Amino acid sequence: MSRELTQPNFILLNIGQALHNADWNWKNVCSPFIRIHFIESGTAKLIRDNKVYRLHKDHLYLTPAYTNHGYECDGPLSLYYIHIYEELSNHPSIFDLMDFPVEIQADQLTIQLIKRLAEINPERKLQYFDPWSYDNLPTLVRNISLQKSVPFGYEMEAQGIIKQLLSRFLVQASDKKLNIDKRIQQSLHYIRTNLHKPISIDVLAETCFLTKDHFIRLFKKNMGCTPGKYINEKKIEKAQRMMLTQDITIKDLAYSLGFENNSYFNRFFKKMTGENPGSHKKKILLLAKNSDY
Structure with a gap:
């Protein structure tokens, strides 16, 4: 992939910690934003592209925007969720150009970055974990508008952390083999x-x-x-x-x-x-x- 083809810019929509107990079960979730999940403890399943991924402790999981997926959880589960909106400007989405891995292992620095992102954005926590309560145009517009009220220093830090998190997946990504002339x-x-x-x-x-x-x-x-x-x-x-x-x-x-x-x-x-x-x-x-x- 040519580095000139894409200059990604990201807006943080939501971040927070969630504690579940067999209550994280959703089907046919498809959103206009990127999701990253970090599993602190417990286990669950991510269903994506007709495949089932068992979620493991100290691992990150990536779901690109407009990707139909679902979750299954039958016991205790602690995770961090991060929702990210990609501004495309005049460039294609990085996800249009690259095939990203679904799962990577998190090192200590990555875990610290996630917790720091949550610490400086306490107002980005979800009140409800039902995707249909936040995965809609009103909430998307509201969350994007919050960007204007974030102190510039925190906004810059959030941009840096998001890019670092996505870079962990990017180093294991490969160019898409597009069947286009x-x-x-x-x-x-x-x-x-x-x-x-x-x-x-x-x-x-x-x-x-x-x-x-x-x-x-x-x-x-x-x-x-x-x-x-x-x-x-x-x-x-x-x-x-x-x-x-x-x-x-x-x-x-x-x-x-x-x-x-x-x-x-x-x-x-x-x-x-x-x-x-x-x-x-x-x-x-x-x-x-x-x-x-």
Whole structure:
């Protein structure tokens, strides 16, 4: 993996210690954030990708965002949970590029880092451990907004600790073997790093040394949609992320994503999400204001 392809930035959502006794049993959990679990004592099971992983003392377990999984626990269990939101900016997710191990052993420094992260973020504890009580848009918006109130020194320290924890998994990770034509992979990288400006299909074809018609056919064969549709979908996805994390007007949002005018951005946003961007932003702000932590 090229180091220039990704510059990950992470927001801490939740961290805390949880004590369970045969009451950590959930199915079909799928969240827009990364989970790390550190097992202090006891045992349980993580079900992921049709595999069962028995959780062991002094080990860390990683579940990427949007990964369907579940838990089974039939006795005493003590663990730390860490929920992390990955801001993608103009880069692909690191999890799109690398295959991470599910389990690694924790050394003493790693354990100290986890406890330090919990110590400086006491307000990030979960009140309830039912995923459906916190794994929703209102709570996600609320937790991301808390980032603005964290002292800058603690925010920087939290960023460093999160990256250190993920680095423990990264050293054992491997490049994904994507079954995508290398020329299309090159065009995907161009799209992801240029979402802030208009993207020409002609330019994409030229970077792949293909004619425009050949490029469109090859892109559709590999990605299941036209390059134009893919580009606009990625721009709207980024717009939604920016609304979550930035105070930005709809006009500035449209221009920052390379749309030539507000009207076109509004039409395409509504086509993809079912609502206009103004209404979507108001809903997010209202949820952030009224949701319970």
